[in-house]
Amino acid sequence: xxxxxxxxxxxxxxxxxxxxxxxxxxxxxxxxxxxxxxxxxxxxxxxxxxxxxxxxxxxxxxxxxxxxxxxxxxxxxxxxxxxxxxxxxxxxxxxxxxxxxxxxxxxxxxxxxxxxxxxxxxxxxxxxxxxxxxxxxxxxxxxxxxxxxxxxxxxxxxxxxxxxxxxxxxxxxxxxxxxxxxxxxxxxxxxxxxxxxxxxxxxxxxxxxxxxxxxxxxxxxxxxxxxxxxxxxxx
Amino acid sequence: xxxxxxxxxxxxxxxxxxxxxxxxxxxxxxxxxxxxxxxxxxxxxxxxxxxxxxxxxxxxxxxxxxxxxxxxxxxxxxxxxxxxxxxxxxxxxxxxxxxxxxxxxxxxxxxxxxxxxxxxxxxxxxxxxxxxxxxxxxxxxxxxxxxxxxxxxxxxxxxxxxxxxxxxxxxxxxxxxxxxxxxxxxxxxxxxxxxxxxxxxxxxxxxxxxxxxxxxxxxxxxxxxxxxxxxxxxx
DNA sequence: GTCTATAAACGGATAGAC
DNA sequence: GTCTATCCGTTTATAGAC
Numbered sequence: 193x194x195x196x197x198x199x200x201x202x203x204x205x206x207x208x209x210x211x212x213x214x215x216x217x218x219x220x221x222x223x224x225x226x227x228x229x230x231x232x233x234x235x236x237x238x239x240x241x242x243x244x245x246x247x248x249x250x251x252x253x254x255x256x257x258x259x260x261x262x263x264x265x266x267x268x269x270x271x272x273x274x275x276x277x278x279x280x281x282x283x284x285x286x287x288x289x290x291x292x293x294x295x296x297x298x299x300x301x302x303x304x305x306x307x308x309x310x311x312x313x314x315x316x317x318x319x320x321x322x323x324x325x326x327x328x329x330x331x332x333x334x335x336x337x338x339x340x341x342x343x344x345x346x347x348x349x350x351x352x353x354x355x356x357x358x359x360x361x362x363x364x365x366x367x368x369x370x371x372x373x374x375x376x377x378x379x380x381x382x383x384x385x386x387x388x389x390x391x392x393x394x395x396x397x398x399x400x401x402x403x404x405x406x407x408x409x410x411x412x413x414x415x416x417x418x419x420x421x422x423x424x425x426x427x
Numbered sequence: 428x429x430x431x432x433x434x435x436x437x438x439x440x441x442x443x444x445x446x447x448x449x450x451x452x453x454x455x456x457x458x459x460x461x462x463x464x465x466x467x468x469x470x471x472x473x474x475x476x477x478x479x480x481x482x483x484x485x486x487x488x489x490x491x492x493x494x495x496x497x498x499x500x501x502x503x504x505x506x507x508x509x510x511x512x513x514x515x516x517x518x519x520x521x522x523x524x525x526x527x528x529x530x531x532x533x534x535x536x537x538x539x540x541x542x543x544x545x546x547x548x549x550x551x552x553x554x555x556x557x558x559x560x561x562x563x564x565x566x567x568x569x570x571x572x573x574x575x576x577x578x579x580x581x582x583x584x585x586x587x588x589x590x591x592x593x594x595x596x597x598x599x600x601x602x603x604x605x606x607x608x609x610x611x612x613x614x615x616x617x618x619x620x621x622x623x624x625x626x627x628x629x630x631x632x633x634x635x636x637x638x639x640x641x642x643x644x645x646x647x648x649x650x651x652x653x654x655x656x657x658x659x660x661x662x
Numbered sequence: 663g664t665c666t667a668t669a670a671a672c673g674g675a676t677a678g679a680c
Numbered sequence: 681g682t683c684t685a686t687c688c689g690t691t692t693a694t695a696g697a698c
Contacts, residue, residue, distance in 0.1 A: 210663080226561050228464035231691065242665055247693055249663090324559035324612055326461050363637045367606040371645075374605025377559055402598045405648040410606075413644030416637050445681080467674065477683055482675060484681090665698075672691065680683075 211249045213239040218260050223318045227257055227330065258333055261322070264315045265337040272297060272341050276348060287351040291408050297345055298372055298400060298407070320376030323369065353411060360415055368407050375399060446484045448474040453495050458553045462492060462565065493568055496557070499550045500572045507532060507576050511583060522586040526643050532580050533607055533635060533642070555612030558604065588646060595650055603642050610634060 208216075217239035221230045232253055236243045250256040275296045279288055322330045342365075350361060443451075452474035456465045467488055471478045485491040510531040514523055557565045577600075585596060 224561060226461065226463060228461060229561070232693090233691080242663095243692095244665070244694080245663085253692065321559065324556065324609065326459060326464070360637065364641055367610065367638060367641050370607070370609025371602040371605040373609055374559065375602065402595070402651050403602060405651055406599055406602050406645040409648030410641040410645035413640040416640055466672075468672085477681095478674095479676080479683070480681080488674065663698105665696100667695085667697100669694075670692090673689080674687105675689105676687080677685090678683100679685100680681105 210239075210241050210245050213241055214246055214249065214256070215260055215263060218256055219314055219318055222257070222260065223314060223321060226321070227325065232256075254329070257330060260318070261330070261333050262337065265334075268315075269338065269341045273344060276344055280348070287354075288348055290349075290352045290411060291404060293345065293348045293352060294368075294407050294411070295400070295404060298403060317376050320373040323373040324377065349411070356415055364411050367410065371403065371407060375403060445474075445476050445480050448476055449481055449484065449491070450495055450498060453491055454549055454553055457492070457495065458549060458556060461556070462560065467491075489564070492565060495553070496565070496568050497572065500569075503550075504572065504576045508579060511579055515583070522589075523583055525584075525587045525646060526639060528580065528583045528587055529603075529642050529646070530635070530639060533638060552611050555608040555610070558608040559612065584646070591650055599646050602645065606638065606642060610638060 214235060218230070218235050221234055221238055224230075225234075232246050233243060235256075236246060246253070246256055250259055276293075279292055279296060319334075322334055325331060346361065346365065349365065350356075350358070353361060356364065449470060453465070453470050456469055456473055459465075460469075467481050468478060470491075471481060481488070481491055485494055511528075514527055514531060554569075557569055560566060581596065581600065584600065585591075585593070588596060591599065
């Protein structure tokens with residue numbers, strides 16, 4: 193039998209099949225420039241394939257965008273659910289530790305799979321961008337493919353944070369997604385805060401390590417009081 | 428003198444001047460579709476002005492984008508700095524309460540100016556989108572116009588959170604901006620978590636009220652330990 | 663499956679009449 | 681300042697040779 197399966201080769205200029213080359217080029221360019229600003233010509237140039245290949249293999253640009261997401265979202269979410277399954281069966285019905293839940297969600301998002309493949313890390317960043325895209329299109333794909341995962345994590349969080357109402361929990365998850373997306377979608381934004389170079393850079397594990405305590409503390413904050421805030425006073 | 432200045436009129440179909448009509452149409456459409464996906468033809472149709480008017484009044488599409496931001500960013504940041512100035516002079520050198528600082532920053536972003544103008548609220552959402560745009564272009568504008576404000580708030584936070592290293596603080600501010608941007612850039616994303624309608628909707632004051640405790644608790648979390656996390660174990 | 667060539671529509675920008 | 685008409689490059693998508 194053959195020595196090494198072709199798809200596991202990571203050598204430079206690995207001669208992949210055309211659809212894969214297109215998917216990966218699109219992933220990189222969508223991340224860098226956004227969806228609307230990335231043309232099929234840019235993609236086919238980056239992938240070093242013919243312009244007509246995209247329509248031949250995927251049908252249209254929109255279909256390509258969808259394909260970029262569906263290819264990775266399935267495995268990623270299976271991994272997240274598997275991680276949560278294992279944790280819950282170990283706990284035998286008891287609420288999980290908050291940090292464990294968040295780490296299972298966030299960690300899976302940042303350091304994927306065997307982690308040898310850095311395409312997965314690129315995709316994690318792309319996910320961050322996708323969540324901040326205009327409604328419709330990409331967002332619907334994400335909603336449909338993620339709803340099961342979100343449902344499961346919401347249930348786990350609900351047990352771990354009994355002091356929060358269902359509504360409050362939904363908001364806090366929203367805020368959590370915000371921090372994760374923003375952080376995932378590229379460390380460029382960090383320059384807005386720190387113009388100097390950061391010492392530990394943007395290595396995924398480091399980011400997760402810094403993000404975790406922030407998110408857990410935020411989630412555990414006392415429930416919101418329903419009195420008018422200071423800002424409500426007229427100016 | 429005249430009874431009511433024209434610019435304070437809020438009557439329906441107020442016949443504004445062409446540049447303002449364009450700026451406000453652009454604001455709405457950029458928010459809804461993103462920058463690259465919004466064409467000048469869409470803008471001029473929405474504003475009910477002639478296509479050539481954009482180039483006549485602003486010079487180019489890029490210049491229009493810049494104008495959309497600079498028009499509102501100046502007043503908004505003056506307001507933020509003024510708010511912080513007042514708080515700091517009251518405190519007479521003592522560190523400000525964390526919640527006060529965050530509220531000054533975030534509150535100004537959500538409920539703007541006299542608050543009668545809901546254009547300002549639209550802009551707050553647009554800001555959220557802009558922060559998650561690809562690097563270059565819009566981001567440079569934001570960086571330049573916001574660096575003074577960020578510097579001031581960073582200094583205030585540093586005094587209020589002495590247990591954090593400079594580096595840790597920068598990361599936490601990054602996470603805070605993430606939650607704010609994501610939350611600002613439209614409540615549509617909330618549907619990803621809660622498919623049902625939320626009872627208190629997306630009224631700015633409510634959002635701020637819910638966001639504040641989350642962010643403050645996150646900022647106050649203990650500093651990150653520099654040991655390997657649970658996830659570091661091989662699978 | 664891959665290529666060239668081209669269709670058909672849309673993008674930003676401008677010239678010139680009014 | 682506002683309008684029409686138009687230039688010209690780019691876009692997605694397809695037809696048809698190989």
